[in-house]
Amino acid sequence: MNKPKMASEKGNSRVQILLTQLEKMTGDSMVRDPEMARQITSKLLHLIQTQGKRSRKINTTRDIQTILNILCILSELLTLGKGRRVGVFVSKGGTAVLLRILINANKEFHPNEELMLHLHSLLAKVGPKDRKLGVKARLTGALHVTINLIKKNLQNVKLVLPCLQVLRVYSANLVNAIALGKSGAIDMMFKIVAPYSKKNATNAFSCACNSLYLLILHPETNARRTVEGGYVPTLLALYLDWHRNDTWHRHTVIRKGLLGCLRNVTNIKLGRRAFTKADGMRILYNSSTECLSVRTLDPLVNASSLIMRKCFPKNRLPLPTIKSAFHYQLEHVLASGPVAQLYSQPPGVDDVVDESDDNEDTEADTENDTENEEDEKDCRSLNDDIEKDINKLNPQKIPSRPYEELKVYEKFFMELSQDFQGFNFGSSTTSSSAQSAQPIVVPTAQVPSPNHVTARISALKATQSPLLLEGIAIRCLAGGGSDCGSEGAEDEVGEGAVLEVPDTAQLLPLHDLDLYVEMVKGTKSVPSYTEVAYPDYFGHVAPTYREPLLERLYGVQRSKIFQDIERLIHPNDIMDKVFSFSSDTSFLVDSILNRSLRFNSQFESGNLRKAIQIRKYEYDLILNSDINSNHHHQWFYFEVSGMRVGTTYRFNIINCEKSNSQFNYGMQPLMYSVQEAISGRPCWVRTGTDICYYKNHFARSSIATGGQKGKSYYTMSFSTAFSHKDDVCYFSYHYPYTYSSLKMHLSKLEALRAPEIYLREDVLCETLGGNSCPLLTVTAMPESNSSDHICQFRNRPLIFLSARVHPGETNASWVMKGTLEFLMGPSLLAATLRESYIFKIVPMLNPDGVINGNHRCSLSGEDLNRQWQNPNPELHPTIYHTKSLLQYLAHTQRAPLVFCDYHGHSRKKNVFMYGCSLKETIWQSNISTASNDIEEDLAYRALPKILSQIAPAFSMASCSFVVERSKESTARVVVWREIGVQRSYTMESTVCGCDQGKYKGFQIGTRELEEMGAQFCVALLRLKRMTGIHSHQHLLDLESDLIGTQPKVVSCPTTYVMDEDEPSFLEAVDYSAESNDEDTEVDLGAAAAAASATTDTGEVPELLSDSENNRDAWKSEPVTSSQ
């Protein structure tokens, strides 16, 4: 027993020596000689260690004094040296020693307060550097020492603060947090966390908030304990108290801390209930509204908004069923799949919400977490989705159907057998020159001069058209007669009156009003529409100016969300007046009496299902789902009338499904004003302010999400004012292009055809809805019926084009229109193109979808671009027969040189292509096969490369040539693999705008889209030169003139981009929660950490941070591809 004492005494004397040495070294010299200081500390440390081990029965007073001295020195040394010295201290086992001293000291009946204070201060300082401190503290029992110390000294702020700081480090460990919860730490915290007073606005308070935050962050038991202890009202009361008293905003850290606690506690269902019961929504709403004016309080507002959105009770979409409002009875239903499910759904089943759709805990950790899970899934599927099966990757012609079966398709290729005997070639030249007097304008995106656009106004008897008469009559009745006239022209608009229509014949050579009405009459829709929308009737003349991408204002989404929350807080202010579009017209009378807006979408491609007036000038709109489906809402097209001039209306489309949208990135919806049209400006214009797209509080049933529970819909919100009284306006997702428009355009093209052009329009097949699917053949007439000329004619390579398999992608039709107009045009380039190729074009693969306002599917309720592998002749006739055409060609050794399917892309900018490359797929998928061994012709790259050089909207960087598993039944992949077309593409055009090239910063318009279609043709000519089929050197100059730009060098390698959505690296903004307070977070984190310990550790989780959950929320959507 003597020996240890001796040793410790000896040790103590050495400590004395060291201390003396240290005393000699003034602070000044210590800085100068850090090496010396380190030596001394190291020795000191060793001494403490040995002492700790041996001194069990040392003279308390004296040793405590010594220990205190040492602790003081250590403290000073560690403060001076910052992180590095703390690191040394931890690595030498310093924290273990401190804990041991703590345990020993605690064994005394009255532990020395000063010693405890120093020990905890030091632990708080070095703790964050020691990853294992939490475990050590638990194993040694120090955890309980600290918590008991706090319990006994609640009033002793000086002592409690360092203890809390240490506790905070401890509770970052999950097991500790559970243990602390069990030993009453939460109750204890609520004794410290008190209402505002100048006195308690201290570090201790803020620190307690932080510890509490961590305690209830993870183990659900602690959150539960907090709720069951009745502390949710306490937290709310505390927050409100601090909000009211902290008038100078000096303690936002504390306020944020309290919100953080609320946020964690509302992660569980019990907490959300308690929050709602304690009037949390109103408290946070009111306090946030008061904070709105102070920009520095944004983190508080955002944190509050996050909590409120989480606790917002999920509402039911105000519909009896989410099944499409219109039903088309299928004769054949496949045995399985979503359509079969839809058909087998027993009547009476509620498909709008799930039974217990009360914000399940499983999904509601925070609302962004749910999205993160999806994102992870995406990342996984992104890698998993790459085709790795070499056999599937090798483009092999799969033994196609027997020739006997395909022979019937011969009739679609008459040009390959026709001999033109008896055809008068002589007359063709004369009639062609006569034709050139009225040329088809080659579409370019060059903005025409304004005087070119002044349209003549001519009178046209609207009475000729019974289809339109009805609409006009109703509208004038609604306008109230005498109210008419602000714009002059509409005075004459009335029943049976003459309607002034814009004469756009020169600007729109393919448009003809009467012809359009004729076409509509032959179009068969499921709801049997009888009305014609004015924009489709008058036509659209692209504006003379380019429309810039809309700059998003700060806080737009937040203010919209706050308005949504107001619905809950002030339910009496909500009108909730429903306008359904059933045949009854009572709502019409009602809306006239109440001067509310009138909605209509009973025309081709229209798809509004329901409108609900929420406030005087605010409407919730519900889109119809695709026929035979219970979802796919994105495309919209509807009519509005009965508006007041100069009033700003807010429209919310509340059943959107995708988790992000280009509406968050500068895209505006389109509006068409009839008053503007009859005043000579018939055009769709980008309209709307305060546009945003965010997750809302309407629950989405698992029936519609493919089994996923707890999902919400999204709101697309925009505001707009109307400038004409008694106007009829239309809103649309993108420039509409109806099936009737296509038929009209084709008919006009045929009528305007020059004799040297070979144009044939066949009906490929009938659709399910009884509409015909046109197939066009375009080439040049043979020069004569000499066998040489006929031979050249027949041997021209084929180009196969298709578009609009997805009805919501109207941009694809505008690109196709550009292609067709160019092809049929009078230019020398077009003539050469026709002489070089035979074009086979299916301009609309999904007429039924287009007619009925679907977004993605056909009447079979299926995505037709997922049926190419095995199309069903009954359910997918257009795909079945288009594929057969290609199979026929493959069989006769005439497989096309290029296949391209035009699409629209909803979440990316620019125009780009997807192709198929074996090598690039293997390279991306890291299959062991060395991709170097594989021989692959790089021909597939030529066309997109040319396009990137000549088409301003086209971006090579967005192209991808990877074959994905999820795309194995798309046109592109099947035509590549089964038909053996190496140049098989999907061309995607943005619905939004461009972020590169000449159109950078602008939204895309029909002029640019049509130009894209024309440039595609030009690119085919250049491709022809490259493939060396013929040489037309003289065309080079012409081509350059048309292009207007020197080819730029594009050498960027293509990356593997998700073919869907906003790529995650492009626009890294989280608009789903809009917590733009990252900067503030950093400050806050630093402040919180500075209150306790060193900050450079990174091992203590960043406290009170919302950003951790939001950081990844903008990542791209789950794979629901657009192609």
Ligand SMILES: [Zn+2]
């Ligand atoms: Zn598509």
